[in-house]
Amino acid sequence: MGLFLAQLLTGLANAGALFMVASGLSLIFGVTRIVNFAHGSFYMLGAYVGYSLMQVLPGAVGFWGAIVLAGLIVGIIGALVEVLVLRQVYSAPELFQLVATFGVILVVQDLALMIWGPTDLLGPRAPGLEGIVRIMGEPVPQYDLALIAITPFVAIALWYLITRTRVGILVRAATQDREMVGALGVNQSLLFTGTFFLGCALAGLGGALQLPKGGADLLMDFTILAQVFVVVVIGGMGSLPGALLAAVLISVLNVFGVAYLPQSTLVLMYVVMVAVLMWRPFGLLGREEVAGELGQVGEPDRPVRPAGTAVRVLVAALLAVLAALPFWGGSFAVVLVTDILIFCLFAASLHFLLGQGGLVSFGHAAFFGGGAYVAALLVKYAGTPMELALILAPLGAGLVAIAIGWVALRATGVYFAMLTLAFAQLLWSLVFQWGDVTGGDDGLVGIWPARWASDNDVYFWLALVLSVGGILVLRHVAHAPFGYALRAARDNAPRAEAMGLDTKRIQHAAFAFAGMMAGVAGGLFVFSKGSVFPNEMEIARSFDALIVVFLGGVKTLSGGWVGGATFKGVEDLLVRFEYWRLALGLLIIVVVIVAPDGIVGGLRKLGERLGLLRPDEAPRGTAAPAAREPAE
Amino acid sequence: MTPILEARHLSRHFGALRAVDDVSFSLAPGELLALIGPNGAGKSTCFNMLMGQLRPTAGTVILDGTDITGKKPRHIWRMGVGRTFQITATxxxxxxxxxxxxxxxxxxxxxxxxxxxxxxxxxxxxxxxxxxxxxxxxxxxxxxxxxxxxxxxxxxxxxxxxxPKLLLMDEPTAGMAPRERVALMQLVADIVAERGVSVLFTEHDMDVVFAHAHRIMVLNRGQLIANGAVEAIRADPKVQEVYLGGGTLFSAERAHA
Known part of the structure; x- marks a missing residue:
């Protein structure tokens, strides 16, 4: 009983910081509709800034003062990021802003490395609260009790701000209909900047508050991000009480999970999230997302047109030059381009899902990594030849996609995205923790190609044929009847349903198809590296694909592979430098601001302006009216 | 002749609100039937139940002799029902x-x-x-x-x-200029005449309704208050009451003037 209580208290103490970070993310999403990937980075900054301040400021006053100051400073940094970066891209297509926040993650990572160095920092103890209290014989840190006492105050202060003040009314109004709030004469820019300040300050506060428990390290941004996403989604995007409820739920579950089911620790919160979303598709206290309200929808996609003869000839010629690479490039170039080709197919498969289907998946690495592991496991345990493994990898990935899609497609919009993320993480933790079979963190090694393909040049040709072939198939499907049905379901689902189309089934098929194509890339990847590790399935890998798809241009046909090739190529150039993340992050931010339609979209607009391309007729001021039917 | 579409005691309640309350009607093949009524009368709710977007609280919808109550829109479409939306959906x-x-x-x-x-x-x-x-x-x-x-x-x-054998059109001329409205309804009337399609449409513009409808039904506060030929509807005191009010307000104003 005593132990149970002590664990419950630990869980509640952990919930404090988690709630603060999650409520910040929830606020920002509610008002600005931006999924702030960088929220974990602000939490990390809070921890580092708090640590530095605590070195300078003395005593108990210094300790608590440092925490508050850290929150304020991080809040100001957040507001600066909003003004300098995000404000430039509010009119960009749906969810595009998350690319910018991804750039911020990279920048913050390297800045933190520059300023505070690579070693983990041990957080100082809170003066006067160093000891433990015995509750029913069990030791409970005094600081934990202090955290449990502080959290309700923060929650109540937030609650007061949101429900009782004018600012709160504006924030709530903006979460319901921000265009209307703007139309009523409220300065939206100020409201957005203010929300960013508050949201980031909360993240910084959370980071500084947990210093005595967890210290500061360079990995804490992604660690907390996954948890915070889960909390916000379980609670309901945009709901503060929901965030509190979910933070407590997840923290307490985690503590008990560690105590009673240690092998489940990584999986547990995702299982809970999936269970909650199957029961309530919009979280515990969330409300239904209306299609197209995730930020501006932007101008509608252009109609797709099959390429003309000239383009086909040009592409064929370029492919011929590329195929001759082993004769004119060095052996290093061959390996590099093999990498790029595989990544391009992976990106193109996600681009198909996102661009044609309008289905934003945050967990596409599940199918890339899934295909890779299927191939690796087959070789390792069944001695499967490479050729067969390359065929079975996409089938395996496709089956996984069918299973995940079956659940995830019950939800829409951000909730769909979060469910795919949860499933990808589930799969990742399964691979990570089931060491006996998958090798866990050590991965599976010694997976080499068949003898005929073991030469780098030959494997390059194999990758070229399969990757380019895959990309061409994806492109063809966009022109095929199935592609049109998929776009119909995206453009206007009620219309499509009232026209005999089973939109969910069409989307499910597209999800499985995109998963299969990612699986092809995964299979190719294993044999090119000779090994596979769990990080091929982790969040960062999913984000890589997502980022390049947006950078390439969602509303174009070739954005996927163009973004993939550019990003991978630049990354390979930059990794030689010490602070390559900083450079890459800044580059991403610049591209986001300069070309909000992505590289291909931006080039197309440039071409039209220069008179090289025939422009679309001027579109109407707004996109087609939302597919909502007010019932009378 | 069996009706192409038949609604029997159709009701839909939203909480305490009876948006559509015990509505029954039928539509003959080749007929151009108008469903009119003031804002909030329940026209769109009624429509959404016919096409399967909304499940009725009670009652049945019969299409050409087959019960289609509760079927999904895509199934109803496959059975030969087309629809257009109040806000264009393309x-x-x-x-x-x-x-x-x-x-x-x-x-x-x-x-x-x-x-x-x-x-x-x-x-x-x-x-x-x-x-x-x-x-x-x-x-x-x-x-x-x-x-x-x-x-x-x-x-x-x-x-x-x-x-399709039946077209459901929810306010086909909403948001259009007067001249365009007449042209569009003429087009619909021609389609009915040439293809033998039956059409049920809701409409606010009385010119359009009286010029083209073969028959008119009037819905008010969820209930069907009139159903008949154009002239009969025009002369119906209940319909005039709904559309023009009792005249009390207007005549009072005139008395002041």
């Missing part, structure tokens, strides 16, 4: 012709096909349909840039793609 990322071609793809059950290029499929059929509504010259324009009246006509072409 595919903004496609050309005008492609919008119709998608309907044809669905009709020919080719949605899961991977060959050939969709733009080449049923192009002539799509053109013919666009010709019917006078849109053939705009076939290759991007649907997102059409004028609203043209979108309405495009929607009709899409709804005709599977040669």
């Amino acid at each position: 595919y903004a990322s496609m050309t005008v012709a492609e919008n119709v071609q998608v309907a044809l793809l669905s009709h020919h059950r080719r949605t899961f096909a991977f060959l050939p290029y969709a733009t080449r499929l049923y192009r002539d059929e799509a053109r013919a349909l666009l010709d019917t509504v006078g849109m053939a010259d705009q076939a290759d324009r991007h649907a997102a840039i059409l004028a609203y009246g043209d979108l309405k006509r495009l929607e009709i072409a899409m709804a005709l793609a599977h040669a």
Whole structure:
């Protein structure tokens, strides 16, 4: 009983910081509709800034003062990021802003490395609260009790701000209909900047508050991000009480999970999230997302047109030059381009899902990594030849996609995205923790190609044929009847349903198809590296694909592979430098601001302006009216 | 002759609100039937129940002798019912012709096909349909840039793609200029006459209704208060009450003047 209580208290103490970070993310999403990937980075900054301040400021006053100051400073940094970066891209297509926040993650990572160095920092103890209290014989840190006492105050202060003040009314109004709030004469820019300040300050506060428990390290941004996403989604995007409820739920579950089911620790919160979303598709206290309200929808996609003869000839010629690479490039170039080709197919498969289907998946690495592991496991345990493994990898990935899609497609919009993320993480933790079979963190090694393909040049040709072939198939499907049905379901689902189309089934098929194509890339990847590790399935890998798809241009046909090739190529150039993340992050931010339609979209607009391309007729001021039917 | 569509004791409640309350009517083949009523009378709710977007609280919908209550919109569409929406619903990322071609793809059950290029499929059929509504010259324009009246006509072409026996049109002329409205309803009347399609439509514009409807039903506060030929409706005191009020307010104002 005593132990149970002590664990419950630990869980509640952990919930404090988690709630603060999650409520910040929830606020920002509610008002600005931006999924702030960088929220974990602000939490990390809070921890580092708090640590530095605590070195300078003395005593108990210094300790608590440092925490508050850290929150304020991080809040100001957040507001600066909003003004300098995000404000430039509010009119960009749906969810595009998350690319910018991804750039911020990279920048913050390297800045933190520059300023505070690579070693983990041990957080100082809170003066006067160093000891433990015995509750029913069990030791409970005094600081934990202090955290449990502080959290309700923060929650109540937030609650007061949101429900009782004018600012709160504006924030709530903006979460319901921000265009209307703007139309009523409220300065939206100020409201957005203010929300960013508050949201980031909360993240910084959370980071500084947990210093005595967890210290500061360079990995804490992604660690907390996954948890915070889960909390916000379980609670309901945009709901503060929901965030509190979910933070407590997840923290307490985690503590008990560690105590009673240690092998489940990584999986547990995702299982809970999936269970909650199957029961309530919009979280515990969330409300239904209306299609197209995730930020501006932007101008509608252009109609797709099959390429003309000239383009086909040009592409064929370029492919011929590329195929001759082993004769004119060095052996290093061959390996590099093999990498790029595989990544391009992976990106193109996600681009198909996102661009044609309008289905934003945050967990596409599940199918890339899934295909890779299927191939690796087959070789390792069944001695499967490479050729067969390359065929079975996409089938395996496709089956996984069918299973995940079956659940995830019950939800829409951000909730769909979060469910795919949860499933990808589930799969990742399964691979990570089931060491006996998958090798866990050590991965599976010694997976080499068949003898005929073991030469780098030959494997390059194999990758070229399969990757380019895959990309061409994806492109063809966009022109095929199935592609049109998929776009119909995206453009206007009620219309499509009232026209005999089973939109969910069409989307499910597209999800499985995109998963299969990612699986092809995964299979190719294993044999090119000779090994596979769990990080091929982790969040960062999913984000890589997502980022390049947006950078390439969602509303174009070739954005996927163009973004993939550019990003991978630049990354390979930059990794030689010490602070390559900083450079890459800044580059991403610049591209986001300069070309909000992505590289291909931006080039197309440039071409039209220069008179090289025939422009679309001027579109109407707004996109087609939302597919909502007010019932009378 | 069996009616093409029959609603029997149709009701839909939202909490305590009876949006549609025990409505029964039938529609004969080749008939152009109008459903009118003031704002909030329950017209769209009624419509959404007929097409399966909304489940009735009680009552049944019979299509050509088959009970279709609670069936999904896509199943009802397959049974030969087309519909247009109050706010035009088209595919903004496609050309005008492609919008119709998608309907044809669905009709020919080719949605899961991977060959050939969709733009080449049923192009002539799509053109013919666009010709019917006078849109053939705009076939290759991007649907997102059409004028609203043209979108309405495009929607009709899409709804005709599977040669429906029944068309449900929710405020077909909403948001259009007066001259366009008359032209559009003339087009619908012609389609009814030429193809033998039955049409049920809701409408606010009385000129449109009285000029073209074969029969009119009046809905008020969820209940059907009148159902009959155009002249009978025009003379019905209950209908006049609903549309013009009791005259108390207006005559009081005149008394002041």
